[in-house]
Amino acid sequence: MSTEVDIIQLPILFALMFVLFFGIGFILNMLLKTTWFPVYVYILVVIPYMVYWLWEAGESLLTNITQYQITDYITFIGGLVGAILSGLAIKKLRNQGYKMF
Numbered sequence: 001m002s003t004e005v006d007i008i009q010l011p012i013l014f015a016l017m018f019v020l021f022f023g024i025g026f027i028l029n030m031l032l033k034t035t036w037f038p039v040y041v042y043i044l045v046v047i048p049y050m051v052y053w054l055w056e057a058g059e060s061l062l063t064n065i066t067q068y069q070i071t072d073y074i075t076f077i078g079g080l081v082g083a084i085l086s087g088l089a090i091k092k093l094r095n096q097g098y099k100m101f
Helices: 009-032 037-054 061-066 070-095
Strands: none
Touching: 009 037, 009 070, 037 070
């Protein structure tokens, strides 16, 4: 699965995934006039795709799940936090009266 990662790379990985999915989610929220669409897309499309991509055929479910490392989980969590906060940011902007959002 994942290779060895330095402790310095973990916060950078989290920050990159957070910024990536916050930005994508914010733009999708603006264009589609939704609030939680990016979170649903992340949970229903991105995470299953990544699990399928990292899945090793011929291995059991337990073996595959235990082979994920901390870097995989940090990637998933960083993206999910970014998607959730993009929805909260759009919601707050709408409550403050910004019609564009």
